Amino acid sequence: MTPYIGKSISRVDGVAKVTGKAKYAAEYFAPDMLYGWVISSAIAKGKITRIHTEAALQLPGVVQVFTHENRPSLAWFDVNYKDQDAPPGSPFRPLRDATILYSGQPITLVVAETLEVARFAATLVQVDYEEDDHETALEHNLHRAREPKSGVASLLKSPPPKPRGDFEKAFEAAPFQTTGQHIHSVEHHNPMEMFASTVVYEKDGKLTIYDKTQGAPNSQMYVSQVFNMPFSDVRVISPYVGGAFGSGLRPQYQLFLAVLAARELKRSVRVSLTRQQMFTFGHRPATVQNVSLGATADGTIDAIRHDAIGETSRFEDYFEIVVNWAGMLYPAPHVKFTYNLVPLDTFTPLDMRAPGGVTGVPALEMEVDELAHKLGMDPIELRLKNYTERDMNEDLPYSSKELRECFRQGAERFGWASRNPEPRSMRNGHTLVGWGMATGIWDATQGPARAEAVLTVNGKLRVTSATADIGTGTYTIMTQIAADTLGMPIEDVIFRLGDSNMPLAPIEGGSWTAATVGSAVKVACEALGKKLFKMAQKMKDSPFADAKWEDVWFSDAHILLKTNPYAAVSLLEIVGQNGGRAVSETATSLPNMLEQRKYARAVHSAAFVEVEVDEDFGTVRVTRAVTAVAGGRILNPKTARSQIIGGMVWGISKALEEESVMDHQFGRFMNHNLAEYHVAVNADIQDLDVIFVDETDTIVNPLGVKGLGEIGIVGMPAAVANAVFHATGKRIRSLPITLDKLL
Structure with missing residues (x-):
């Protein structure tokens, strides 16, 4: 039977959603x-x-x-x-x-x-x-910034790494320097x-x-x-x-x-x-960041400093990983990172797609682009010059990293070799044309989860776990994993989620659900398979009487001997021997921390963007974009591509349109509706392309998958901003890049 993992299966919950059967x-x-x-x-x-x-x-x-x-x-x-x-x-x-x-x-x-x-x-x-x-303006209260309260660090939110080397001395000695202040506005999920x-x-x-x-x-x-x-x-x-x-x-x-x-x-x-009340709780916090890079004449980055100040409420210390990414991407020997908070009279910020990553990485990648311009180097060449196979923050090798291939394949698909590096050198009639690129990175993590697998008396496989599907395709990929593990036709597999009575799973976020719940589904189905195999061994005239678990495989709803595919017993026949009762198993999947702790684990990307900027009005239009992703094993190219495309659209929206505007006289968000909170719509989006670079990783989890929900957005804002600089010669470090800033 042809494996389902790796196939572009349409969403199994799609019909329910488009027909209105899905209830919210x-x-x-x-x-x-x-x-x-x-x-x-x-x-x-x-x-x-x-x-x-x-x-x-x-x-x-x-x-x-x-x-x-x-x-x-x-x-x-x-x-x-x-x-x-x-x-x-x-x-x-x-x-x-x-x-x-x-x-x-x-x-x-x-x-x-x-x-x-x-x-x-x-x-x-x-x-x-x-x-x-009241005080609600971050930029007016930077003098009150302080370190986050103790206990803020967690498994998924590490504090800034300790300084290495002597940043001040190395930066002062660097013949090529760049320093920029980056402003990031508040955003709401909507x-x-x-x-x-x-x-x-x-x-x-x-x-x-x-x-x-x-x-x-x-x-x-x-x-x-x-x-x-x-x-x-x-x-x-x-x-x-x-x-x-x-x-x-x-x-x-x-x-x-x-x-x-x-x-x-x-x-x-x-x-x-x-909709107005959707602006009265968590949001992506505003930040003010300062990034400094120092490099030698050949492009070796010797010194990196990344300082960030974020906002939080008066009653909680919301923390994001904003400044850590430079140490994961570039092996500079002299680095200094700080992250501080300003408590304001607002609600506590809340994780929002790629929290911290899509805030900190764009600031870093815009300065890397500025450094490339000052050096007269191609932006890809500069990144390859400072390529590393280790996470310098932890001094650990990556479990896998195919970022070089992301650069190569993305550049080839985009046509990067035809880029004239001089700003304002490319035109399309009355509009300035700019090409920009940036790197993306996000953590690849796995947590504990449980799942139950049940073979019903009518031969259907029902798998459950109390996870969620927020539109990412969880229903579909879990169905594929279960079908492949027990060799079942996908139409005979039902995956259910979203009920606290089901086996425990963590909140769906951080791009870890495929790895976390997918691993639980796999081990639960394997446990059910072993139980069915033992039952098959006890059947009269069983071809498996003397066989071991390693001697059999599952295909087309049958158990078969590897040495003799004609020696087979159907799963329906096995469950029929169970006195009219279904056969079930519940299992827990835990990350292999002893092995995983030896490696840094991340998903990488390279984003390429073309913009056209009206020379008179300063309006920006993204005409095409390519994102190349090294995301481990791709379970479903169709839903995976959808996730990356969604992230790219949001990245364009973040770069050019999205911000929650507060009137600080009242401490209230004024554009609290979808008429004035601008997001990218169909007319804003042109040609988007996605490449999945082959990547094998046996460390991250039993499935070898890396989450894709966040990586699509991380590199896009900087790629857009860098393209705008290439088109206009103006380096805009305050997002979103609105026409008034270009004029």
């Missing part, structure tokens, strides 16, 4: 259900002196108006419960007290018989405030599906919750801890997620409010957020 968190209903409407704070800092709820409560259909004054007493308000993705500090607690921590903070929940009544009643609630001075929680209140007080989340077990743990409920009394279901990009890693406040209302009123409750 706000599409589940329960008898006698109530609807909640959130009222947000109108000030950025201060306290509530009074909430006038009388008029709302008198409106027919209004059941209750929850505020900090009448909410139930919960242990969570005093004990520091955390979720899986919480940074150090004290998590935000809605309705805790009268204190206002940021503009847009949820301060009241109106609950009514219909959504329309709840929404109208919210307009009748009046709030009196005592306002304090997935198509807005956040919602439908809490079904059962007769026995148990809760079934349909939640918008990237990890049903994480929401279950959160609700259980906050409301002091047994895990068995809380079930969270999230089979489909309409995009998330990191916004669903932490439980958002609508989940807390919906559960609070359901438990107090003993009725089912749904709370949905508006």
Whole structure:
């Protein structure tokens, strides 16, 4: 049977999504259900002196108006419960007290018989405030920057590496230098599906919750801890997620409010957020970065300094890996990296596709491009001159690294050899043409996960794990892995996810799901296969009576002897000997830390971009782009290409359009809608091409895969910015590159 891994299989969940059969968190209903409407704070800092709820409560259909004054007493308000993705500090607690921590903070929940009544009643609630001075501008508060609080580092978020050599002395002596300050604006995730929680209140007080989340077990743990409920009394279901990009890693406040209302009123409750309220929780933080490079005349980079200051809230220290990437890409002997935070009167930032990587790598790669220009070297030549097979931060070799091939194949596909290196030298009629490139890098990680594999009495393979699919193709690749492992036709394999009752899996993020949950699916199916093999050995006249596990293989829903393919027993026949019961196995996959710790593990890319810039108006148009990726074993080229294309589109959007604009007088984001929060649309995107470079890695995980969700975006902003410089001769270090900056 032809293997499914490596084939371009269409999404197995595609039909459900395009026909409307796929249901999302706000599409589940329960008898006698109530609807909640959130009222947000109108000030950025201060306290509530009074909430006038009388008029709302008198409106027919209004059941209750929850505020900090009448909410139930919960242990969570005093004990520091955390979720899986919480940074150090004290998590935000809605309705805790009268204190206002940021503009847009949820301060009241109106609950009514219909959504329309709840929404109208919210307009009748009046709030009196005592306002304090607030600080929300990062650039005005850089003098307050400090190191992140202790405990911030974790398995996935390492602190900046210690300095090596003597940066100041080496940089001062370098004949070629470049230094630049890079400004990165706030961005918001804005997935198509807005956040919602439908809490079904059962007769026995148990809760079934349909939640918008990237990890049903994480929401279950959160609700259980906050409301002091047994895990068995809380079930969270999230089979489909309409995009998330990191916004669903932490439980958002609508989940807390919906559960609070359901438990107090003993009725089912749904709370949905508006598009404007999607701007009232986590975001990609603004940063100010300074990057300095020093090189010899032959292009050897001797000195690198990367300093970054990011924003965080007053109550948590959100941390990103912004400055570590230079030590992973370039082997300079003299380096110095610092990362500091400025607490502001905002909500805590939140992981957003390639957090830290797509912030720090573009700043680094724009300065590398500037150094190449000053040296008169081709940007690829400079990167090859400073190529390394080791992660210098950890002083470890890479488990695999085919970045050279990314450069070669990407340049060949793009036609890089025809580039005139002189800025403003290439034209297309009235427009300036620029070609730019950049390197991308992202961690390749694996975590622990569990999965269950069941062979049903009708010969179907059903595999489950409590992971999520935020649009990345998880349903499909897990189905392919299961089908290949047990030699089943793919149409006979069903993979299910998104239920806290399923075997435990971590939140889906960080490009680790394919490696983490995929490995669990593989070991669960292998365990089921061994069980079926033992059962087959006990069958009458079994051809496997004297065989060992190593002597058999699975194909076309049969177990076969490797030495005699005619000696075969069907899986349906084996399960038929089990007394009318299905055969199941649950297994846990753990990373091989003893082996993995000997290596640095990363996915690499090279991005190439062509832009056209209107010489009079400064408008920028990306006309074509190529990304070459070394991502280990590619499970499904179709869904993998989709992930890279999506990242490239977002990278273009980030480079040229995306930013959340805050009026610091009010501490509030002003473009909190999709009309004014600009993202790339079809008219902005032209010819995008993806190359997957062959790469074999036996270290990263049993499947040899590397996550692709993030790597597509990491190199693109710098490639666009470098192309804009090549076209115009103007080095814009503040993203997004809008026409006013070019004019």
